[in-house]
Amino acid sequence: MEITSPRFKQNAREALADPQLQKAMGNVRSGFIDKRQAAVEALPEFDALRDNARAIKDHALSNLDLYLEAYEAKVRAAGGFVHWAETAEDARTVILDICRAAGARTVTKGKSMITEEIGLNEFFEKNGVKPVETDLGEYIIQLRGEHPSHIIAPAVHLNKEQVEADFRRVHDHLPASRDLSEPEALLGEARRVLRAAYFDADVGITGANFLVAETGSSIIVTNEGNGDLTQILPKVHIVLASLEKIVPTLEDAAQILRVLARSATGQDMSVYTTVSTGPRRLDDPDGPEEYHVVLLDNGRSSMLGTEFQDMLRCIRCGACMNHCPVYHEIGGHAYGWVYPGPMGAVLTPALIGVDKAGHLPNASTFCGRCEAVCPMRIPLPKMMRHWREREFERGLNPATARGGLKLWAFFAKRPWLYRLTTSMAIPVLSLFGGRKGRFRFLPLAGGWTRHRDLPAPESRTFMQQWRGREALKQETGGKQGAAR
């Protein structure tokens, strides 16, 4: 997919000016936050589970090579295949090969951010394979030729009227007079259309929320059941997952599951948590005949052992973006690649380069709400700051900002000079502020005054006044002493 992260500012401006988007983002602000809060409050052990979830992933990451080997051995023992893909291209190639070998013309897909990361749909289309997204949100955006704007609610940027228009445009075999004004009707239509697709598909592709080393299982978590139909009906099931999805045991997955759905949608458990191991067995009347796992690295192994390793704990619940004031303003597309919001601001520079994604870790107020709700306790603001440090070291930030910062730091490091300069400048600025006590416009402060007034300094600086007060105290104190 095209990377538009370098033009983040322009993307953001367009998003802010898009009334449909702004209306839809209201649903994010009202939808997720209260539900998560209620679910968390109903489970006294939630924070203890978070701590343990973090410990499990830290342990798995510190021993990732060993768990990957153990996992691979179990998948093979269960009759499955494991393919290792260093890059997105490797993954695309191996998936296409599997599809070709199966003679696949149509492929159904469960919701998977990793397939977005490797641009699988575009690749399939170029190579004569028809991908059909089955998650309702993914299906909608596929019809629109868009990409997800949220990692668990891909169509969260849309309103029902937009969906209705798309369904009328694409499902043109259905009577034009049908009523699609309510979400129920839209869902019903998608269900009927996609039912046929599940049976037509030769290959089903899903992601994975967890890969379990103990058993060689992949686990997917969904609410719709589309992931299950995608993986049990076609002849071939392909799981595409990145390395860090590994957990040691089923018990470890059970721990993380308890924080996943609560953080994502405020459910105790998602409707379907499905543990799949290998292809169908001899006595199975259903299930895929072939089971393939494509393990994708695509930059993750280079994050291990760095200050960005903690990011690999991410379980893609979306809580960080649900609680992010910046995401609420601009939606997911403005971030310009696959992963939006705070997790995207950390992950995207690691995957596509901080030279392209430099805006993302900067476009944060460091309000810390993302870290406060992250079930895996990922220090997102800290890692965004690490990216800013890398940018600063490499001189990637704009020259004006850099110059301004250096000038300010020059004074901030020299208290006496700082004091001298501010005590001259502030009273003048205060004077210009006048009776109103604020500025509507101030040279060099356009970034501030474009949208708001700038309160003027009260009078002289605190330090000037304090010194005056202290001097006076000493003087009067001295006189009193003399009188005594």
Added chain:
Amino acid sequence: MSGREAILGKVRKSLGGGPNDAARMVAVEARLAKAPKGVIPERGQLDEKARRKLFVAMAERVSATVRQVKSYDDVPKAVAEYLRSRNLPAAIRVGADKRLAKMPWATQKALSIKHGASDGDDEAGVSHAFGAIAESGTLALTSGGDNPTTINFLPEHHIVVLDAKDVAGDMETVLAKVRRQFGKGEMPRTLNFITGPSRSGDIEQKLLLGAHGPRALHIIMVGG
């Protein structure tokens, strides 16, 4: 295998350890062997009666319906009554589960029963649960000829028979039972944890039941 060696090599290099790092190997093997339990919420740690009650309450909270019957003999009647109450045709799809097979289906003369995997044309399917989790109102089902996985997803209505004795407090207890039954580190092709009927909130965050899986989940709990 080149991708494999390259990736594992990079992982090892980043972790700063060698492939024969003995201490790590010991830790990993121990964890895989022992599968230690973590934090188990108090919520489901109840006596049998309270646990079953909690299961029912939690399942109903996620929009499943629950009917409790005394014995397996009462199940066919309960199934027929459910179908009638929803104005559904008197037809079900079931697998080869022996517990289901032994039930007196003949008492429900109008009921037609199809066996095997679902082909997508079934209005209602009946499965027998492997277990259940009171903590979250979740059913556990395993794949195989007894209870084909397609029955869990394709019919509009999924009816699940659950032995009240199989209601556990937490997921870990169910996982231990999977290990006992299938062997350590061995799994059925599919282990489904199902918590309520299918749903989606993808249009304007409005929660709707019956996305791709069953619109309704009806649990018949036997005994207890």
Added chain:
Amino acid sequence: MNDQTPFRPRVGLFVTCLVDLFRPTIGFAAVKLIEEAGCTVEVPSAQTCCGQPAYNSGDRADTKAIAKNTIQAFEEYDYIVAPSGSCAGMLKKHYPALFKGDAKWEARATDFAGKVHELVSFLVDVRGMQSVAARFDGQVTYHDSCSGLRELGVRAQPRALLSTVEGLKLKELKEADVCCGFGGTFCVKYPDISNGIVEKKTERIEETGAATLLAGDLGCLMNMAGKLKREGSAVETRHVAEVLAGMTDGPPIGGRG
């Protein structure tokens, strides 16, 4: 001096650059409150800024230089108090992180950090202050600034003290824990996004019907006051310390009218 005189801790006031330059009243209110809490206040002249602009721009070298200045200027005091959750958070949480692994400075930064407190939490949590002798007539609403709330756990303390101000009625702000969009340099680097965020904040503020908005961080206050003024709102904006100290005779932040 006799032996009965209770121990009066020496507090070094970290004024913060914004209070120093834009609103000395907050500094004097802080001094008054800290003295009322039984402490002696001193204001070291070797202070400038906590270093956040550099730190959050990725400039570690300058941040460290500024941090060293600050630590040197303040480490002799029993406590270091700042009328800002954001700056106190920087001193308390980020200075030790900044010098992690630095043999000479890590311990010093950690000792220093242990003595740093945000003003209102210092009054309540450290000095046990339960009430203030102040009067403020009218309805106020309170915004929880992010760093104070999430880094330092400042939430109940200002509300507890405000409830003892005579004549004051607190109307809780919906989404009081949501950022106001200031974010230091963020608001000038991404002015349009910042504006979107603060617009929602002022909408919430207006909803309360309160005549006065309070918070504990001047950066956020200037942002919200500036937006309220631009929108022509009648809501006045003050630092919570001004109200707690009874120093509300002067014009509010951003002026009157």
